[in-house]
Structure formats: structure tokens, C-alpha cells
Amino acid sequence: MADRPQTLNDIRALLAAAPGPDSAAIAAAGARNGQLTKPPGALGRLEDLAIWMGGWQGTDKPHADAPQVVVFAGNHGVTAQGVSAFPAEVTAQMVLNFRAGGAAINQLSRLFGARMDVHALDLDTPTADFTQGPAMDEAGFLHAFLTGWDAVDPASDLLVTGEMGIGNTTSAAAVAHALFGGDPADWVGRGTGVDDAGLGVKTRVVAAGVARHAGATGLEALRCLGGRELAAMAGAIARARTLRIPVILDGFICTAAAACLHSELPGALDHCLAGHVSAEPGHPRLLGHLGKEPLLHLGLRLGEGSGAALAIGVVKGAVACQSGMATFAEAGVSDG
Structure with missing residues (x-):
């Protein structure tokens, strides 16, 4: 091994x-x-x-002198169900924006002196629609997980993982519902801004996906219901643990990915803190299950690692004092 x-x-x-x-x-x-x-x-x-x-x-x-921000991007087959207000092409367009330095996460990374890396994962081949079968087979899951694992710089002293992927709030809601139960509607939010009808579609899709993969927990929940960018974030967070690098968790999607590690082994996220609580309604509920108290509460719901990157400033303040x-x-x- x-x-x-x-x-x-x-x-x-x-x-x-x-x-x-x-x-x-x-x-x-x-x-x-x-x-x-x-x-x-x-x-x-x-x-x-x-x-x-x-x-x-x-x-x-x-110290927090060498923070690293890593953004992973993936596309989701479940978007065929009409769960997003934006088309899947936006994922690739935003990756170009990240690489050009034009996104919010670029500004925050620069502000706090963080190295920023971007990894696009097979954007031309979305994951499978998880209402029809597993989002990823084991080989595909491992490839995504190891992309995250390999992305961590061992010389960094603080890690933020972010994501971009049209449809990934639906995936995160399905993962959270699989791990922690409750009503599907407890975990579903408006994501990129779907209307009430779209919210109903997302809720039905989450319920159908979790029912199809009943009993899936931990890494299996992530494989069956997640996306490549969620698997990559989990890989990076796991790698940081083996290196004893502290991690700042971002919003709902990042936290759902991380929760799969917690589901495998309580304590697996002891090296993580919650950077913020987002406006996605499932996020505070998810943080409650993980026992994480957020550093910031600013109503953010952008993703990209933006809330966690902003929290780098709080960590820097703490260690400076x-x-x-x-x-x-x-x-x-x-x-x-």
C-alpha cells in the first residue's frame, strides 16, 4: 500500500x-x-x-505561512434530471476563469498568500445519473480520489479544498441524506438559484438516488451519489490528515464530501475546522452532525472554497497572536 x-x-x-x-x-x-x-x-x-x-x-x-487552496471541478450526469438553473458548460467556463485569475477564489487566495491550484476532472464525461446507477465505478472513484490525494503540497501548513460543478448541490444533498437520514427536503436547497418547481425536482431526485443506493455509507455513498470533485476533495482532506496538515472546510458540498470520511471513521476530521456556514439549508444541519462550529456566518453560497479561504485570515490572526x-x-x- x-x-x-x-x-x-x-x-x-x-x-x-x-x-x-x-x-x-x-x-x-x-x-x-x-x-x-x-x-x-x-x-x-x-x-x-x-x-x-x-x-x-x-x-x-x-504558523499559517504556506496555505494552499485547491479547486476541483467535475460534471454530473444527474443534471439531465433538470436539477440546476445553469447548463453543464458553465463548469468548464468557470475553470477557465479560475485559471485566468478572475474568480472570487482567486482574489481571496491572493489576499491571504495562498498557493492556488485547479484540477478539472474529465469534464467532457459527466458522472452517471445516480438515480439510474452508481455515479462512479470503483476505478473512476479511485482516480478522482487520488487526484485530490496527489494535489496536496506536503510543504503547505493549511489546506482549503473548493469545488465547481453544475449539479453538485444535488449530489451533496444526496450524500448527506444517505449518511444522516431525515427527510430529503431537509438537505435540499436552491443551489445556483432554482425556482420552487426546480426545488421539488431536486428533492425528488435526491430521494430517488438514496433509495436506489439504500444502505450506502462512507466511501460507498460518495462513490454512488457523489461527483468526481467531491471524491477529489475527500482525497485531499484524507491526504492532509496523513501529513498532519490542518484543513479549513468550505461550504455544503465540501462538508458533504468530508462527512464521508467521518462516516468511515469518527475522528477522521479532527484535523478539520469549519470555515463558515453557508446559506444552503443543509449545511448547518451537516455541521451539527459533525460537531463543527463555523468560524464565519456571512450568508455565502458561492462554493469554490471561497468561505474557507476567507477564514484563512482568521487562522492567520490566531496564530500570529x-x-x-x-x-x-x-x-x-x-x-x-
């Missing part, structure tokens, strides 16, 4: 063997935080975030 999985069981084994945070570094970061020139708890959640980063990076002085502030002793300030 080496370091690169070749089968679904290899992925499961790598998740089970993946390292956790460094408990000694967590303790040291907590101790340092208690000595910084501020009242205890004055930086609120930034303090917890910095200590969390220190645990994954193995230091009491964490933790690592750069003086202690009371260093500053010659009385700590009371």
Missing part, C-alpha cells in the same frame, strides 16, 4: 492509521497562551484555534 491507497480498503486503513495531534504541543501552546500579554481568554475563540493549530503542527508557536505576542516576562509587564 505504501503511502498511496490503491483500493477503498487501503483508504480505510490509512484513515485508521493516520496520526492525531501532538498532545505535548497542545499543552505547551496552552501554557504559552496563558503567559501572553492579555487577560486570560481575552482573544476568545482565537486562543482555542491557535492551540488546535499548534497541536497539529507539533509546536507551541503555530499566539506565536508573535510577548509573554508578560518578555515584555516586563506585571501579570497581576
Whole structure:
């Protein structure tokens, strides 16, 4: 198996063997935080975030100097059911926009000093319509997953995964419904802006897909109901875990992909934090199932990794204070 999985069981084994945070570094970061020139708890959640980063990076002085944003694009056969307000050609057009530097994610990546990479996955060959059969066979799923796995730069110290794919809110809703149950309507939102009739179509499609693949959980739910860009995001997030690189999750689609790893192994997302909660109605519900409290709540629903990229700034602020502030002793300030 080496370091690169070749089968679904290899992925499961790598998740089970993946390292956790460094408990000694967590303790040291907590101790340092208690000595910084501020009242205890004055930086609120930034303090917890910095200590969390220190645990994954193995230091009491964490950093976010080399963030990486990776955007994956895929097309979905389920769009033939009329689930999107936009045609599938928009996926390829937006990939060109990403590569030209014209999208929101390009601006945010540049602003926060993040390397940005774009991977288009077989856009000319959409996945199968998941109401008719599995979206991907095992070989196709593994190819997409490994595209994500290989996209992670081991030198990065923070990872954001984003996506582009017309129809992928339908796919994400189906995955979430398969993993966590409830009513299909609980997970379905307007995506790119479908009207009430379109919302009804999406709900029926999600119900039909999950019924067809009844019992599919974890990686199988992702294979049967997901898309190539969702599988690639899961691959990148899993790879980051093996490298102990912290991850900022983006919106509903990214979180649905990540949830499949959690479904395989609770704790598989311990190296992930929720960058934001999106306007897609299923996203807060999904974050609740994963026990993730979002950093930002701005009503975003763009995708691309944009909300998570914006949260890079919060992480940078947290680690800058933790690592750069003086202690009371260093500053010659009385700590009371």
C-alpha cells in the first residue's frame, strides 16, 4: 500500500492509521497562551484555534505561512434530471476563469498568500445519473480520489479544498441524506438559484438516488451519489490528515464530501475546522452532525472554497497572536 491507497480498503486503513495531534504541543501552546500579554481568554475563540493549530503542527508557536487552496471541478450526469438553473458548460467556463485569475477564489487566495491550484476532472464525461446507477465505478472513484490525494503540497501548513460543478448541490444533498437520514427536503436547497418547481425536482431526485443506493455509507455513498470533485476533495482532506496538515472546510458540498470520511471513521476530521456556514439549508444541519462550529456566518453560497479561504485570515490572526505576542516576562509587564 505504501503511502498511496490503491483500493477503498487501503483508504480505510490509512484513515485508521493516520496520526492525531501532538498532545505535548497542545499543552505547551496552552501554557504559552496563558503567559501572553492579555487577560486570560481575552482573544476568545482565537486562543482555542491557535492551540488546535499548534497541536497539529507539533509546536507551541503555530504558523499559517504556506496555505494552499485547491479547486476541483467535475460534471454530473444527474443534471439531465433538470436539477440546476445553469447548463453543464458553465463548469468548464468557470475553470477557465479560475485559471485566468478572475474568480472570487482567486482574489481571496491572493489576499491571504495562498498557493492556488485547479484540477478539472474529465469534464467532457459527466458522472452517471445516480438515480439510474452508481455515479462512479470503483476505478473512476479511485482516480478522482487520488487526484485530490496527489494535489496536496506536503510543504503547505493549511489546506482549503473548493469545488465547481453544475449539479453538485444535488449530489451533496444526496450524500448527506444517505449518511444522516431525515427527510430529503431537509438537505435540499436552491443551489445556483432554482425556482420552487426546480426545488421539488431536486428533492425528488435526491430521494430517488438514496433509495436506489439504500444502505450506502462512507466511501460507498460518495462513490454512488457523489461527483468526481467531491471524491477529489475527500482525497485531499484524507491526504492532509496523513501529513498532519490542518484543513479549513468550505461550504455544503465540501462538508458533504468530508462527512464521508467521518462516516468511515469518527475522528477522521479532527484535523478539520469549519470555515463558515453557508446559506444552503443543509449545511448547518451537516455541521451539527459533525460537531463543527463555523468560524464565519456571512450568508455565502458561492462554493469554490471561497468561505474557507476567507477564514484563512482568521487562522492567520490566531496564530500570529499566539506565536508573535510577548509573554508578560518578555515584555516586563506585571501579570497581576
